[in-house]
Amino acid sequence: RICVITLAEAHPLLQSGKTIKNINYQISANCSRLQNKVSGKSKRICLFVFQMQGAQFLTELAPLCRISSSDGEEYTIYSCIRGRLIEVNENILSNPALLQEKPSTEGYIAVVLPKFEESKSITQGLLTQKEYEEVLMKRRSSAS
Amino acid sequence: MSPVAEKDRAVVQLLLNAGTCPRCVLRFCSVGSQLLYRHPLQDLLKDLQEFLKNSQEKEGTVCLDVADPPCKRLRLEHKEEGADELNHNGAIPQLPSAGNAGNTGNPALSGNTALESSAGRVCNVCLGILQEFCEPDFVKKVCQKVNSADYQFTSFVFSVSLPPQLSVRERAAWLGVKQQMRNLGLPLAKDDIVQLKEAYKWIIHPQLAEELGVPADGKSLFEVSVVFAHPETDEECHFLATACPDCFKPAKNKQSVFTRMAVIKALERIKEEDFLKHFPCPPSSPKNLCDALEIQCNNGAVFVAGRYNKYSRNLPQTPWIIDGERKLESSVEELISEHLMAQFKADSFNFSSSGREDVDVRTLGNGRPFAMELVNPRRIRFSAEEMKRLQQAINDSSDKIQVRDLQLVTRSAIGRMKEGEEEKTKTYSALIWTDKAIQREDIAFLDDIKELRLEQKTPLRVLHRRPLAVRCRLIHSMRSEYIDQHHFRLHLRTQAGTYIKEFVHGDFGRTKPNIGSLLNRTADILELDVESVDVDWPPALAD
Numbered sequence: 001r002i003c004v005i006t007l008a009e010a011h012p013l014l015q016s017g018k019t020i021k022n023i024n025y026q027i028s029a030n031c032s033r034l035q036n037k038v039s040g041k042s043k044r045i046c047l048f049v050f051q052m053q054g055a056q057f058l059t060e061l062a063p064l065c066r067i068s069s070s071d072g073e074e075y076t077i078y079s080c081i082r083g084r085l086i087e088v089n090e091n092i093l094s095n096p097a098l099l100q101e102k103p104s105t106e107g108y109i110a111v112v113l114p115k116f117e118e119s120k121s122i123t124q125g126l127l128t129q130k131e132y133e134e135v136l137m138k139r140r141s142s143a144s
Numbered sequence: 145m146s147p148v149a150e151k152d153r154a155v156v157q158l159l160l161n162a163g164t165c166p167r168c169v170l171r172f173c174s175v176g177s178q179l180l181y182r183h184p185l186q187d188l189l190k191d192l193q194e195f196l197k198n199s200q201e202k203e204g205t206v207c208l209d210v211a212d213p214p215c216k217r218l219r220l221e222h223k224e225e226g227a228d229e230l231n232h233n234g235a236i237p238q239l240p241s242a243g244n245a246g247n248t249g250n251p252a253l254s255g256n257t258a259l260e261s262s263a264g265r266v267c268n269v270c271l272g273i274l275q276e277f278c279e280p281d282f283v284k285k286v287c288q289k290v291n292s293a294d295y296q297f298t299s300f301v302f303s304v305s306l307p308p309q310l311s312v313r314e315r316a317a318w319l320g321v322k323q324q325m326r327n328l329g330l331p332l333a334k335d336d337i338v339q340l341k342e343a344y345k346w347i348i349h350p351q352l353a354e355e356l357g358v359p360a361d362g363k364s365l366f367e368v369s370v371v372f373a374h375p376e377t378d379e380e381c382h383f384l385a386t387a388c389p390d391c392f393k394p395a396k397n398k399q400s401v402f403t404r405m406a407v408i409k410a411l412e413r414i415k416e417e418d419f420l421k422h423f424p425c426p427p428s429s430p431k432n433l434c435d436a437l438e439i440q441c442n443n444g445a446v447f448v449a450g451r452y453n454k455y456s457r458n459l460p461q462t463p464w465i466i467d468g469e470r471k472l473e474s475s476v477e478e479l480i481s482e483h484l485m486a487q488f489k490a491d492s493f494n495f496s497s498s499g500r501e502d503v504d505v506r507t508l509g510n511g512r513p514f515a516m517e518l519v520n521p522r523r524i525r526f527s528a529e530e531m532k533r534l535q536q537a538i539n540d541s542s543d544k545i546q547v548r549d550l551q552l553v554t555r556s557a558i559g560r561m562k563e564g565e566e567e568k569t570k571t572y573s574a575l576i577w578t579d580k581a582i583q584r585e586d587i588a589f590l591d592d593i594k595e596l597r598l599e600q601k602t603p604l605r606v607l608h609r610r611p612l613a614v615r616c617r618l619i620h621s622m623r624s625e626y627i628d629q630h631h632f633r634l635h636l637r638t639q640a641g642t643y644i645k646e647f648v649h650g651d652f653g654r655t656k657p658n659i660g661s662l663l664n665r666t667a668d669i670l671e672l673d674v675e676s677v678d679v680d681w682p683p684a685l686a687d
Contacts, residue, residue, distance in 0.1 A: 002607045004652065086612055087601075091653055098653075105666075106653035113608060 001119050003081050005064060005110045007103045010136055012075065014103055019070040020096040025088055027063045031056075033088045033110070055084040064088065064110050067099075081122060083114035146195040147180050147188070148173045151330075156192055158324045163429035164317065165267035166192055167274040167347075171338040172321060178346040185275060265429050269317045270340055271310060271374050272433035278347045282436070287355040289439040290368055296523045297366035297443065299358050302349060304341060305371040307434065308407035309380040313427045314340065315411055319419060320426030365444030365524070371437040376430055378402075383422040384410040446518050448484055449553040449561070449682040450535070451511035452476060452497075456544040457504045457671075462495070464503070472503065479545050481516060483538045489522035498564040498679050499640065502672075509571075509676040510684075511548060513561050526552060528685075549685045557682070564640075564679030569620060571637045571678070572644050575671035576659060581629040586663060590622045590634065601654040603646045617642040634659070635675065645669050 007014055025033040036056050058064075058079040065088070068074045079085075088110045092099045099107040114122050127135065148156055152173040159169045166188035167181055175181075180188075266272050276282065290300075318337065325332040349360040352368070381402040385392050391410040392401045419425075454461075454476060463478060464471045477495040485493060497514035501507055526534070528551075535550040596619040602610050618639040625633040636644065643655065648669040650658035660667040 002604055004604065086607060089653075102653075106650070108652050111604065111607065 001114065001123065002086070003083065003112045003114065003122075004108050005077070005079065005081065005112060006108045007077070007099065008132070009103070010139075011103075012073070013067060013069065014100060018100070020067060020099060021070045022068045023065055023092055023096055023099070024067075025065045025093070027066075033064060033085060034090070036085050036088065055086065058083060058085050058112060077109055079110070079112060081112045081114060082118060083112040083122075086111040086113050146198075147175055147177075147191055148195060153196070154324055154328055154330055155321050157196060158321060159269075159317065159426065160192060160196070162317075162320065162426040163265045163268040164426065165270060165275050167278075167343060168267055168269040168317070168340075171340065171343055172317065174336050174338060176338065181274075181343050181346050182350065185278075266431070266433050268427045268429045269310075269313050271307075271313070271377070271430055273304075273306065273310075273340065273344055273372065274347070276433050277372075277436065278344070278351075280351065283348065283351045283355055285436075286352065286368065286370065286439055290356060290441055293441045294522055295366060295441055295443055296525055297358060297364070299361035299364040300352065300356060300366045300368055301362055301364040302345065302352060302360060303367055303369045304344065305369065306341065306404070307372060307374045307378070308402055308404045309374060309377045310340065311404070311407055311411055312380055312384070312423065313377075315419065316423050316425045316427040319416060323420075323425065367442045367444075369438075369440050369442065371440075372434045373437050374430070374432070374434045376432050380423070381407050384414065387418050387422065388413045443520050443522065443524060445555070446488065446490075446521050446524055447515055447553045447555055447557065448488075448518065448550065449513065449515045449557060450480075450547045450550040451513050451677075451682070452480065452507065453509075453511040453546045453548075454501065454505075454507040454544065455546070457506060459544050460503045461497070461500045474544070476545055479542050480514070480538060480547060483534060483541065484516055484518060487523065487526075487534055488518045490518035491520040493518050496558065496561070498561045498568075498677060498681075499570070501674050502645075505672045505674060507674045507677075508573075509674070511546070512674065512677045513564060513679050513681055515553065515558050515561055517555075517558075549682050551682055551685060553682060560681045561679070564677070564681060566640055568640055568678045569637055570640060570642075571635065571675040573673045573675050574634045574636070574644060574648055574669055576632055576634055576648055577668050577670050578630055578632075578663060579666040582626075582632065582663065582665070583629070584626045587624045587626060587632050590624045590662070593619070594621055595619075596622075596657070598642065598647060598658075599656055600643055600646055601651070603643050603651050604654070615641065619647070631670075644672055 012018065013020065027033060033056070059082050060078065060080055062079045064077045064079055064085075066074060066076050089108050092107055092109070099109075101107065147170060155172055156169055159172060160166075164172075166185060169192060170180060170188070183191075267275055314337075322332060345360075353360050378400075384407060385401070388410040391406050391413065393406075394401065458472065459474065459476060460472055461476045463475045481493050481495060484490075494517040495514065496517075497512055499512065501512070531550050531552065535547055538550075539546050598617045598619060600615050600617060602612050602615075619642065620637040620639070622637075623635040625635070627633060634648075636647075638644070643651075646655040646658070648659045648667055650656075650660045650667075658667070
């Protein structure tokens with residue numbers, strides 16, 4: 001099952017008042033998510049497998065990108081999903097506002113494809129929309 | 145009249161003594177008359193024996209009258225030696241012992257004993273293929289198998305698979321002949337020996353044709369095949385592996401490395417001296433005949449083409465099964481194949497079409513071209529009337545699909561269908577929803593856009609099974625139909641391979657431009673229909 005990584009609605013960057021200064025896919029000196037080699041033109045399955053083997057494999061805590069806002073804060077966005085990195089959204093590099101205007105569609109961060117065997121367990125480890133909202137409610141009530 | 149010529153005398157003698165059947169003897173004498181091979185074995189043997197006897201009587205008379213010239217004496221004396229002495233290392237003893245020289249008076253007798261004993265033996269060259277397996281009993285056995293399999297056919301091709309050691313034995317016999325001729329100082333003609341398979345077909349085709357009632361034809365789609373094996377001599381090829389190791393690659397699936405092709409390749413490479421060192425020339429007589437392992441029938445595939453309409457929004461094109469569980473009932477493929485399989489009585493089918501549509505997309509208009517390959521059909525003849533009735537039967541059985549233009553086509557026709565998939569245009573009708581309100585004027589401009597260039601990244605919904613790529617596609621023209629403030633219908637004519645749904649909703653911005661970006665709104669697709677697939681194949685049939 002293909003996964004699209006986006007910012008959760010409660011993320012600080014999506015709260016009002018924040019402006020994004022910079023988005024950087026360079027994670028470390030040797031690792032840039034922009035250099036993920038996955039593209040190819042062939043339709044053949046075996047070539048597809050080779051391409052997949054070239055793609056970067058991410059664990060839950062693998063950083064996807066770092067975003068700095070104009071107020072000096074820096075946020076690291078993590079994969080949260082184990083799987084192969086298929087693509088990162090270059091549209092937000094050229095247009096960072098997209099990330100805030102359309103965080104769940106055109107402003108997505110990355111696309112990750114989990115291993116076939118792990119697909120089910122990964123899905124089960126995620127929260128439904130309802131469960132997420134309950135978490136947020138609990139957070140707010142304990143904060144006040 | 146003798147089937148062989150005087151020049152072949154030494155060859156005939158050598159081979160008959162070695163235990164070669166009369167038909168293989170004829171082959172090695174390059175006898176090309178098909179009719180001769182069809183004579184009964186006993187008759188052929190008698191002819192050859194007569195042939196040899198005549199020469200012996202002639203020589204017997206001569207030797208009583210005049211002193212034997214040395215080479216003639218050599219030949220007479222050789223006839224006294226039994227077959228065994230010739231076999232072991234291929235070298236023929238040069239001179240007989242002194243004791244035998246006195247027996248020249250009666251060479252015919254001792255010669256004949258060797259000839260007679262070869263009649264009952266399994267041939268050392270063909271291992272019985274040109275003997276037992278040409279007899280009416282075997283022909284009957286084959287025809288019984290064919291008739292019980294209940295195929296419809298108008299001709300047949302008979303194919304045989306021979307064990308690889310036959311090639312080795314053929315070579316061994318040939319080298320034995322060559323050696324003998326050399327030793328006797330006789331010239332040897334070019335080796336245009338009749339091939340074993342060819343001679344076999346000369347003999348068995350007429351018998352099969354008579355029994356089955358149809359002619360043999362090399363191009364026939366109906367194949368009767370027999371696999372022969374001779375386990376007794378399977379290891380005879382093994383010496384080739386030491387002589388030519390690189391011809392024999394390790395085989396997959398534990399099958400023998402000594403395939404026919406590998407053995408033939410090695411025989412081409414191996415030097416004569418090496419062969420003679422490892423294998424008796426001519427070859428020794430086996431104890432047993434070959435076994436006919438399998439007699440199988442197979443009809444060449446037939447191809448049925450047509451166009452299908454799909455009226456259901458809940459029907460996949462091919463069966464949708466995940467982890468052994470069927471997710472949706474039936475499929476276009478199964479609804480069409482069910483009737484075809486029953487009528488043609490095929491083993492299996494391969495369904496292909498000129499592109500395909502999603503489960504929730506209807507195919508209207510003239511429908512989408514498809515072709516069904518029916519593998520190993522028992523029935524192959526269908527008149528235009530019968531095809532029409534078959535089409536009607538399919539259409540009566542389901543309201544989810546309908547077929548038209550159902551007809552038999554050739555294999556090459558499939559290529560035309562596939563080229564349609566990549567080159568021809570398609571037209572669609574999409575029901576579109578927008579988040580912000582629209583007025584007629586807001587969508588009117590779409591009608592004027594021609595040859596709109598799209599860049600579509602591989603849609604997310606197929607990324608798990610397709611490589612990531614960017615495809616450029618053209619929307620040739622569009623026509624909008626306003627419905628209400630949040631809905632309109634869009635008709636489009638597009639290049640083959642365009643993802644319509646993604647053009648409407650944008651696929652997270654990965655298809656650009658898209659209806660959303662063109663209208664500056666968020667758009668989504670509610671319904672999609674294929675209005676036409678612009679391929680003019682298969683030919684339309686009159687109703």
